Amino acid sequence: MFGAFEDPARPDLAIEVIWPSGNLSKLDIYRMLYVPEFWGWRSGGFSVFVLKGENYEQRERSQALPELDLEQLAKFAEVRPMTRAVREFRAAVAGGKT
Numbered sequence: 001m002f003g004a005f006e007d008p009a010r011p012d013l014a015i016e017v018i019w020p021s022g023n024l025s026k027l028d029i030y031r032m033l034y035v036p037e038f039w040g041w042r043s044g045g046f047s048v049f050v051l052k053g054e055n056y057e058q059r060e061r062s063q064a065l066p067e068l069d070l071e072q073l074a075k076f077a078e079v080r081p082m083t084r085a086v087r088e089f090r091a092a093v094a095g096g097k098t
Contacts, residue, residue, distance in 0.1 A: 010034040027056050037064050041077065046070045 010033065027049060030038045038056065040047040048070070049056035050063045062068055072092065079085035 010036075031056060037062060045074045 027038060031051060031054065034051065036051050038049045040049070048059045048062050050059050062070065073089065076085045076089040079088060
């Protein structure tokens with residue numbers, strides 16, 4: 001049984017390592033791969049784009065993880081090392097604090 005974002009005919013996750021410059025935007029690339037949701041990092045926060053039909057629509061919240069507080073998550077995105085960021089994020093979520 002597959003959930004809303006688990007379709008064996010398309011990727012569940014796209015990881016960009018290096019992409020040469022060209023005429024395609026990142027959203028165009030993910031659209032062609034039928035990635036249902038894309039998060040971009042801009043100005044210290046996440047921008048969420050959800051694929052609707054053939055185009056992405058920007059959203060305030062994740063459709064895949066609607067309960068996730070993206071503003072809270074953004075506070076930990078640049079904490080180093082990553083293990084500290086994960087530990088502090090888990091503590092904040094468990095304690096209900098930001």
